[in-house]
Structures are given as structure tokens and as C-alpha cells.
Amino acid sequence: MRLAKGLAVASRRNVSPALSAAWRSTRPERTCALKVTRRAHGTTALYDELVRWYHLIDPPQDHADEAECYRQAFERAVRPPLVTLLDLGAGAGHNVLHLKRRFTCTLVDVSEAMLSRSRQLNPECEHIVGDMRTVHLGRSFDAVLAHDAIMYMTSEDGLAAAITTAYEHVRPGGAAIFALDATRETFVEETEQISSRAGGLSVEGLAWSWDPDPADQTFLTDYAFMLRDGNALRVVHDRHVEGLFPEATWRRLLAAAGFETESLARPIGDSGFDTVFLCKRPL
Numbered sequence: 001m002r003l004a005k006g007l008a009v010a011s012r013r014n015v016s017p018a019l020s021a022a023w024r025s026t027r028p029e030r031t032c033a034l035k036v037t038r039r040a041h042g043t044t045a046l047y048d049e050l051v052r053w054y055h056l057i058d059p060p061q062d063h064a065d066e067a068e069c070y071r072q073a074f075e076r077a078v079r080p081p082l083v084t085l086l087d088l089g090a091g092a093g094h095n096v097l098h099l100k101r102r103f104t105c106t107l108v109d110v111s112e113a114m115l116s117r118s119r120q121l122n123p124e125c126e127h128i129v130g131d132m133r134t135v136h137l138g139r140s141f142d143a144v145l146a147h148d149a150i151m152y153m154t155s156e157d158g159l160a161a162a163i164t165t166a167y168e169h170v171r172p173g174g175a176a177i178f179a180l181d182a183t184r185e186t187f188v189e190e191t192e193q194i195s196s197r198a199g200g201l202s203v204e205g206l207a208w209s210w211d212p213d214p215a216d217q218t219f220l221t222d223y224a225f226m227l228r229d230g231n232a233l234r235v236v237h238d239r240h241v242e243g244l245f246p247e248a249t250w251r252r253l254l255a256a257a258g259f260e261t262e263s264l265a266r267p268i269g270d271s272g273f274d275t276v277f278l279c280k281r282p283l
């Protein structure tokens with residue numbers, strides 16, 4: 001997840017705008033004063049028991065700019081008709097909230113808790129629990145979005161499987177967008193401050209993205225959350241692991257799946273643009 005700019009998040013960037021978050025806790029825990037929250041099925045606290053706080057940590061309104069960028073890119077790339085959109089790893093549906101004005105949207109995510117938030121926000125959309133590496137819906141879409149959830153892919157095999165899923169769900173003449181947060185070449189360590197309140201809930205926190213082993217294919221984002229509900233306050237450390245692959249690996253896997261890939265400049269708040277992949281499935 002790229003923590004969005006705007007109201008809820010006061011950014012304190014050390015080096016670059018490329019803040020990411022990510023995902024599964026597969027690494028050994030390191031010494032930390034805070035409790036490390038982990039759960040058996042591999043998802044993180046943020047997408048499980050902390051879901052009621054999610055809209056404070058990543059406000060839906062902050063996705064408007066990038067959703068508009070994706071809409072325009074699909075309009076350019078897809079041979080009409082352009083009606084249906086599949087969001088792989090759709091989470092709480094914060095991109096779909098904006099995209100559903102233009103597309104008939106289907107959301108897939110491995111977390112039922114996140115999808116239930118999206119059902120509240122996007123009741124008119126179809127929601128399906130599934131893993132983007134293995135899900136087979138048995139139908140194709142005009143457009144497929146694999147947003148920051150693609151960063152959960154922490155092995156090349158996992159990334160290839162997710163790319164294949166996207167390809168198999170795009171019709172010929174359609175397009176997919178892979179909105180990754182960083183490649184091995186663009187990743188930089190950084191911190192981002194979180195400060196948000198709404199409806200009696202308050203969050204103060206810090207996200208710290210860092211790479212303890214530049215030789216491997218992952219980096220960490222450690223979150224320290226102080227969560228206040230009325231007068232009750234708890235502190236949670238949530239560790240996410242994200243895949244980090246060279247751009248050449250991305251392009252090789254996209255080509256192997258059958259995509260024709262071009263770069264797409266995506267707005268990232270007041271920090272400018274980064275680069276994601278716009279991929280056409282040939283006729």
C-alpha cells in the first residue's frame with residue numbers, strides 16, 4: 001500500500017516519494033519494544049483485525065487522482081467496448097469507489113475483512129474472496145487492475161502467477177495495469193507519519209519502509225500504530241513484507257505471459273509521478 005497523500009497522512013519523507021506498504025509476515029521477527037502482530041493465515045493486522053481503522057490510515061478520497069489516471073489509461077489502451085473491470089487485491093475498494101462511476105467493477109481480495117469494508121462502501125459491486133495467484137473466475141474483463149496488492153508477491157513464482165491470473169482475466173484487446181509501488185531500482189528507505197481522526201476513532205502512527213537485505217527480493221514496512229477508541233488506547237506493531245524485483249524481471253514476466261507493456265506515469269500526491277505498467281493483451 002502506498003499511504004496516500006492528503007488529509008489523514010502527514011508525510012515525512014526521508015529520501016523519496018516512493019512509500020510503499022506491504023504485506024505478509026514471512027520473515028523472522030526482530031527485537032522490538034512493541035508487540036508484533038501476526039496471524040496464521042499470512043495476512044497482516046492491517047487487513048484483518050485493524051480493518052475498522054483502515055479508512056483512517058488510507059483514506060478513500062486520496063485515491064481519486066490515481067483512479068483517474070487508471071481510467072484514462074484504460075480508455076486509451078482498450079479496444080472498445082470498455083465496460084467491465086476486475087480489481088485484483090482490491091482491499092477495501094478505495095480505488096473502486098472512484099472507478100465504479102465508469103466501470104462495472106468486480107473486486108477480488110484474499111481478506112474477507114477488507115472485502116466487507118468494501119461491501120459497505122461499494123454495495124453495488126461484485127465481491128469475491130480469492131488469491132490473485134490462483135483465482136479462476138471463468139470469465140474475462142475489458143480491464144484488470146492489479147494495484148498495490150501486487151506487492152505482496154514476494155517470490156518470482158508468485159509474481160508470475162499473479163501476472164498470469166491478470167492475463168487470463170483480460171479479454172483479447174483489453175488491458176491490465178500493474179500499479180506496483182517500487183522496483184529494486186526505485187526503492188528507497190523512508191518513513192511516513194500517520195495522523196487521523198474520525199467518528200470517535202483516532203490513529204497516530206509511523207510507517208517505516210526499509211530493506212534489511214538488499215541482496216534478496218523483499219523489503220519491510222513496519223507500522224507502529226497508536227489506536228484510540230474513546231479513552232481506550234492500544235499500540236500495535238504490524239510488519240509487512242513486500243516483493244522487490246528488478247524492472248527487467250517485471251518486463252520479462254509480463255512478456256512471458258503475453259502482454260505488450262508500456263510505462264504509465266501515475267500521480268503520487270504532491271510528490272509528482274512514479275511509473276507503473278500498462279499492459280495490453282493483443283487481439
Ligand SMILES: C[S@@+](CC[C@H](N)C(=O)[O-])C[C@H]1O[C@@H](n2cnc3c(N)ncnc32)[C@H](O)[C@@H]1O
Nearest residue numbers: 001089090091094095110111131132147149152
Ligand atoms: C493496500 S491493500 C489494497 C488496497 C486497494 N488497492 C484499495 O484500492 O483500497 C492490499 C490488499 O492486498 C490484499 N492481498 C494480499 N495478498 C493478496 C493475494 N495473494 N491475493 C489477493 N489479495 C491479496 C490484502 O488482503 C489487502 O486487502
